[in-house]
Amino acid sequence: MTAIIVSDLSVRLGGNPVLSGVDLTVEAGEWLTVIGPNGAGKSTLLHAMAGLIPAVGTVTWNGGSLDGLSRRQRSQRVAVVPQHPVVPPGITVFDYVLLGRTPHIPSLGRESQRDLAIVERVCGRLDLLGFATRHLDTLSGGERQRAFLARALAQLDGSLDTVLLLDEPTSALDIGHQQEVLELVDSLRVDAGFTVVSTMHELSIAGEYADRLVLLAKGEVVAVGSPTEVLTHALLSEHYGANIEVIETASGPVVVPVRRGLPG
Amino acid sequence: MNRSNVADDSTDVAGRTTNHIVPRLRPAGLRATWFLGALAVLVLVVVAGVAFGPVSLPPGAVAAELVNRVFGTDLDTGLTSQQAAIVWKLRLPRVLLALLVGAMLALAGGCYQGVFRNPLADPMLLGVAAGAGLGATLFIVARAHGLSLSTQLLPIAAFVGALAALGATYLLGAAGGRRQGTVTLILAGVAVSTFLTAVQTFVQQRNVDTIASVYSWLLGRLTVASWAEVRMLLPYVLVTAILVLLRRRELDVLSVGDSEAAALGLHPKRSRLILLLAASLGTAAAVSVSGLIGFVGVVVPHIVRLLAGRSYRSILPLSLLVGASFLILADLIARTVSAPAELPIGVVTAFIGAPFFVLVMRTTKESAP
Secondary structure: OEEEEEEEEEEEEOOEEEEEEEEEEEEOOOEEEEEOOOOOOHHHHHHHHOOOOOOEEEEEEOOEEHHHOOHHHHHHHEEEEOOOOOOOOOOEHHHHHHHOOHHHOOOOOOOOHHHHHHHHHHHHHOOOHHHOOOEHHHOOHHHHHHHHHHHHHHHHOOOOOOEEEEEOOOOOOOHHHHHHHHHHHHHHHHHHOOEEEEEOOOHHHHHHHOOEEEEEEOOEEEEEEOHHHHOOHHHHHHHHOOOEEEEEEOOEEEEEEOOOOOOO | OOHHHHHHOOOOOOOOOOOOOOOOOOOOOOOHHHHHHHHHHHHHHHHHHHHOOOOOOOHHHHHHHHHHHHHOOOOOOOOOHHHHHHHHHHHHHHHHHHHHHHHHHHHHHHHHHHHOOOOOOOOOOOOHHHHHHHHHHHHHHHHHOOOOOOHHHHHHHHHHHHHHHHHHHHHHHHHOOOOOOHHHHHHHHHHHHHHHHHHHHHHHHHOHHHHHHHHHHHOOOOOOOOHHHHHHHHHHHHHHHHHHHHOHHHHHHHOOOHHHHHHOOOOHHHHHHHHHHHHHHHHHHHHHHHOOOOOHHHHHHHHHHHHHOOOHHHHHHHHHHHHHHHHHHHHHHHHHOOOOOOOOHHHHHHHHHHHHHHHHHHHOOOOOO
16 A cells, blocks of 8 residues: 655745655555755655645645645644754653644643553653653653654554654664664554654665665655665765765665775 | 563554553643642732731731622621721722732743743743833823723723734744744844834823823832723733633643644644734733733743743643732732832832742752753
8 A cells, every 4th residue: 555645746945946846655664765965855855745844746645635634633644753853941751752642632622541641651662661750851862862753653643554754863873773763663663554754864774774765866856766776886976976885785785985086 | 570561562553552551650730739839829918918008907807808708708807897998999909900910921921931932032022011011102192182092992002012013023033034933033022122112212202291101100000900900901811811821732832843843733833823912912901001010921930930840831820820929929018118108019020039030040950941
């Protein structure tokens, strides 16, 4: 089944074209990662898919137009973890995760026992119960990233055909925590059956976790396919302007930067 | 063994769960103890405000008199009819007016701080108070020039002024770049405030004959309080309080910024606008009967925040109660400290508010935002 169909999507920000004519299909339950050089429009594509920025073109979710849903209905089905989420000073992890229940709480009402139970369960799943009463701004980078994920999971809980959009989920983490967070996302995806669309800078890691990669350059899709199809020397050196070497390994292609001008 | 393992058993993000854990963790919100405590303080302060003054009455008798009036009971108060008249005709309206004004300024201040995500935001800073002041001044001057306008319309004039100022602040802030967000807005508010205050001074200078009444209004006056003022202010206070308190959870959601709030299903601009209009209506109405009383809007929400936590779900209702107590107390001091003369209430709010604020800041571990 298809989760999201993006067709002929164009976005202009401040008069400048950021995305032009993007076509993309995301299968339900898959992990699709958008890669591309800085300024290629990766984040913009992610936010346009969530309907959070004005765009020309159509985004269809599970066969229905995005425009046909209220913002609240949309938010019950798609959660976004931005690259740098705002950390309100002094908020506890529990209250932060509870914010994820916002689209499920009546606009002038308050959270139900069920909402609280979901938050507690999600915190348990992400090993955050020990931090639940700690302030979010006192957590380490990896712990924070788990709290951000927990809010998104709490948001999607109770809805079907959900999509998790992750904007550079590992950019603030060391290599060990990168793996920890991505493994967590992957196991949650399998458990809960949601679809993941992420953007990522780390090409080798992107290839290891994604089912498919989309290479975006200057606002256009230049390649879509399996990691082996997209992480090629030709494509990457052309669009990143980088001097690299692609090494095939058991876990997929690994992209290594090589200093220009060195012999060999 | 540990809780996370227990919770693991029921993990199902798609919501097919049947196993509900009884939650032990409580969300940030209004705690009953804080609410009842603040309410109790308010009741005590009301009694004290009515009992003490140039002629002091026994607080117990005053309390009994108030209970009689409110609940229709027939307790023996021991008050002479003259003393009862002091309670009913002089003291109570003044105390209630201070209650309403204090509640409104503090609630509006807390609301602005949430809407702009800026701890310095308050009615004075955004030009709202200055706009209301100019609107009220023009109204007073127009009346002095013989326009037959009912004094009941004074809050409307102040509200129009407040809205015009807020609109100007908003437009200037937007012109300065939307990306900058709240900082530009505050800067625009300072510019608008300064400009409107200058206009107001100009209008006053051109109307020297009415300057005295405008000036006394500006300094803040609860001295002329009567039931008429209380009745005039009450509907605005109720509308504002209901609108703001019903939406207090939205301010917590707005604390993660517009973009994330939108992803959580909120319409940030819409909810901001509603909250701003409501808070401005309350501010304008309060300012139109009491004049410009500074300090309450900034300090009371901060004191509440430092004591009872940062969620707007507790800050707003507690600010309402604490602001009311604070201003009744300030007014009590203003009229007793150098009796029979009265101090301007703004002097008192600053005089007791600033040291108290510093004290709270120093004695709580959490630093100010």
